[in-house]
Amino acid sequence: MSNKNQLQEHTSSYYAATSNDRSDYPALRGAQTADVCVIGAGFTGIATALCLSERGYKVVVLEANRVGWGASGRNGGQIIAGFSGAAKLRKMHGEIISDLLWDMKWRGNDIIYERVNKYAIECNLKSGYVDVALKDRQLGYLEDDMKELQRRDFPYEYKMYDKDETRKLLGTAAYVGSMTNMRNGHLHPLNLCLGEARAAVELGATIYEQSPAIEIVHGNKPKVMTADGHVEAGIVVLAGNAYHTLEKKHLSGLTFPAGSYIIGTKPLPQHVIDEINPQDLAVCDLNEVVDYYRLSADGRLLYGGRCNYSGREPTSIKASILPRMLKTYPQLKGVRIDYEWGGNVGIVMNRIPALGRINGNVWYSQGYSGHGVNVTHVMGEVIADAIAGQMEKFDLFAKVKHHRIPGSQWLGNQMIALGMLYYRMRDLF
Ligand SMILES: Cc1cc2nc3c(=O)[nH]c(=O)nc-3n(C[C@H](O)[C@H](O)[C@H](O)COP(=O)(O)OP(=O)(O)OC[C@H]3O[C@@H](n4cnc5c(N)ncnc54)[C@H](O)[C@@H]3O)c2cc1C
Numbered sequence: 001m002s003n004k005n006q007l008q009e010h011t012s013s014y015y016a017a018t019s020n021d022r023s024d025y026p027a028l029r030g031a032q033t034a035d036v037c038v039i040g041a042g043f044t045g046i047a048t049a050l051c052l053s054e055r056g057y058k059v060v061v062l063e064a065n066r067v068g069w070g071a072s073g074r075n076g077g078q079i080i081a082g083f084s085g086a087a088k089l090r091k092m093h094g095e096i097i098s099d100l101l102w103d104m105k106w107r108g109n110d111i112i113y114e115r116v117n118k119y120a121i122e123c124n125l126k127s128g129y130v131d132v133a134l135k136d137r138q139l140g141y142l143e144d145d146m147k148e149l150q151r152r153d154f155p156y157e158y159k160m161y162d163k164d165e166t167r168k169l170l171g172t173a174a175y176v177g178s179m180t181n182m183r184n185g186h187l188h189p190l191n192l193c194l195g196e197a198r199a200a201v202e203l204g205a206t207i208y209e210q211s212p213a214i215e216i217v218h219g220n221k222p223k224v225m226t227a228d229g230h231v232e233a234g235i236v237v238l239a240g241n242a243y244h245t246l247e248k249k250h251l252s253g254l255t256f257p258a259g260s261y262i263i264g265t266k267p268l269p270q271h272v273i274d275e276i277n278p279q280d281l282a283v284c285d286l287n288e289v290v291d292y293y294r295l296s297a298d299g300r301l302l303y304g305g306r307c308n309y310s311g312r313e314p315t316s317i318k319a320s321i322l323p324r325m326l327k328t329y330p331q332l333k334g335v336r337i338d339y340e341w342g343g344n345v346g347i348v349m350n351r352i353p354a355l356g357r358i359n360g361n362v363w364y365s366q367g368y369s370g371h372g373v374n375v376t377h378v379m380g381e382v383i384a385d386a387i388a389g390q391m392e393k394f395d396l397f398a399k400v401k402h403h404r405i406p407g408s409q410w411l412g413n414q415m416i417a418l419g420m421l422y423y424r425m426r427d428l429f
Contacts, residue, residue: 007210008065013074013341014264014296015190020122023067023194025201028208028229034060036387037224037233039213039246042072043189043372044365045239046196047380050115053203055384060231061197061205062224064212068193070243071372074343076262076292076304077186078282079112080129081105083368083375085352093396102152104382104393108374109183111381112192121195124297128281129184132166132175138286142179149181156183170283171276174328186282186294189373216246218359235387238364242346250358253404255367257344261317262304263325264296264339265332273299276329290370291324300338301325317342345370348402353379355397363387 010016036052038045041063049059063069082105090101116125133139142160149158158181161169166178201207208226216236217223224231238246242257268276273295277283282294291305303325314320317340326333348354348367353375355365363386365379386394 007212008069010066010069010190011074011341011343012339013190013262014300014302014339015073015188017339018188018296018298019190019194021194023197023207023209025063025067025207025209028062028211028226028231030229032060032206032229032231034058034206034231034233036060036235036237037062037222037231038237038239039224040064040070040239040241040244041067041193041197041207041209042070042239042241043193043196043376044072044241044379045237046072046193046200047111047377048237048239048365048383049205049207049380050196050200050203051380051384052387053200053205055388057387059200059205060233061200061207062211062213062226062231063207063209064240064243066209067197067207068190070241071343071345072193072376073190074262074341075189075260075373076282076284076294076302077189077373078129078284078292078294079109079185079187079373080282080284080371081109081181081184081374082371083353083378084371085348085350085369088350089352089396089400092400097396100393100396104378106183107381108377111377112187112374115196115199116187116192119195119199121192121199123188123191123195125185125187125192126280127182127185128180128279129182129186130161130169130178130180130281130283132170132178132283132285134175134285134287136176139177141286142177146179154183156181158182169279169281171331172328175285180279180281184282187373188297213240213244213246216362218362220361222359222362234361236362237383238362239366241366241368242344244366247358247362247364251364254354254402255346255348258347258370259313259342260304260345260370261306261314261321261340261342262302263318263321263337265301265303266336266338267299268295268301268335270299272331275331276301291328293325293328301329301332301335303328313342316340345372350400350402352400352402353397354400354402355379355382355394357398
């Protein structure tokens with residue numbers, strides 16, 4: 001039995017329209033074996049597969065749709081160091097892990113830069129990022145951040161800007177201050193994911209697209225079943241994040257899908273670019289429910305934000321995001337919008353990424369709560385290290401007790417929506 005007609009090509013995003021190539025890996029037919037079978041070809045799955053392939057493991061990746069089809073091929077493209085829930089993790093494990101967390105915070109940036117160079121991946125990687133404060137109280141976060149960068153002698157450029165300086169930096173009076181960091185930056189995420197997948201294949205990994213895993217049969221050597229075949233592997237890595245529904249008994253209620261949406265303008269004239277973002281920075285505000293934006297390589301403003309917690313697309317993405325963009329940039333009134341799209345992120349109640357193992361040999365990593373470009377690359381390495389027996393980093397996360405909401409996905413989403421209402425209220429003050 002084949003369920004091919006339910007499978008999807010890429011969403012109609014700016015990224016799909018400008019990808020370097022289209023992946024066209026075959027669907028799985030028949031039986032395969034592997035050291036590791038990875039389920040899901042987003043950043044988590046591909047970063048894990050590439051790391052393992054570099055270390056000589058035989059890896060098979062199963063992707064339900066296309067490489068980068070999920071959040072990894074649709075996101076804001078902002079490389080922002082760190083992961084959500086880090087402060088809670090430090091509180092839980094104590095100051096002793098402070099240095100380790102700091103290293104992990106920046107590790108994803110290093111991995112991305114290394115891979116882009118090593119595998120010559122064309123993905124418009126650019127350094128330059130700015131955190132922007134909408135309220136005076138948010139300036140405190142920037143000051144804390146600044147102090148930590150100074151204390152640790154951070155080797156890359158960073159700088160605080162006051163309100164007037166920020167207005168010059170970004171051509172908007174929306175912010176009370178900001179801080180740049182040139183080790184963060186932005187890129188074309190779909191092209192990065194496709195390039196990393198190609199690198200993994202060149203190192204011996206096998207990727208099957210349009211091959212959803214429908215069940216994991218547990219055992220000494222778990223079998224991952226698809227409609228037309230299966231993969232028997234020593235280890236399975238579940239990397240379907242907000243898009244998978246596997247292992248319900250162990251994972252349901254742990255991660256919830258939340259929608260995030262982006263619009264893309266037409267390419268802007270140079271004088272507008274010079275006014276709104278002359279340094280070509282990725283921009284993200286400090287609210288709980290963030291707005292984020294940047295310029296694409298061809299000069300479009302890609303403006304994103306506003307989550308919903310149902311995973312259901314709004315009737316009009318443009319109608320919900322455009323007013324936010326115009327609030328920041330009233331001077332863009334009337335500009336043509338060429339693209340609108342969205343995708344699902346995986347939210348975890350306590351915001352700490354959910355890593356763990358089921359029956360010893362089925363590993364999972366999901367729920368980055370809106371971050372991900374950086375942290376997925378860290379987690380790919382953390383899982384590869386753990387598979388090789390180095391458990392320290394993996395255990396930091398695996399030992400966290402997560403609250404699950406029992407019952408249906410629907411009930412869970414309603415409760416998360418209530419929780420987010422609380423955060424949105426906090427953003428108002
Ligand atoms: C609109 C948007 C903007 C964002 N902006 C940013 C940003 O600027 N910076 C940032 O750091 N993060 C951002 N994020 C978050 C980031 O994109 C994600 O955290 C990250 O991409 C998650 O990667 P992943 O590989 O875990 O999941 P995904 O990329 O979602 O990949 C999961 C894959 O698993 C596949 N799959 C699911 N079930 C199965 C199955 N049963 N069998 C086989 N395959 C399966 C899916 O088809 C999918 O391809 C954004 C997310 C969205 C949606």
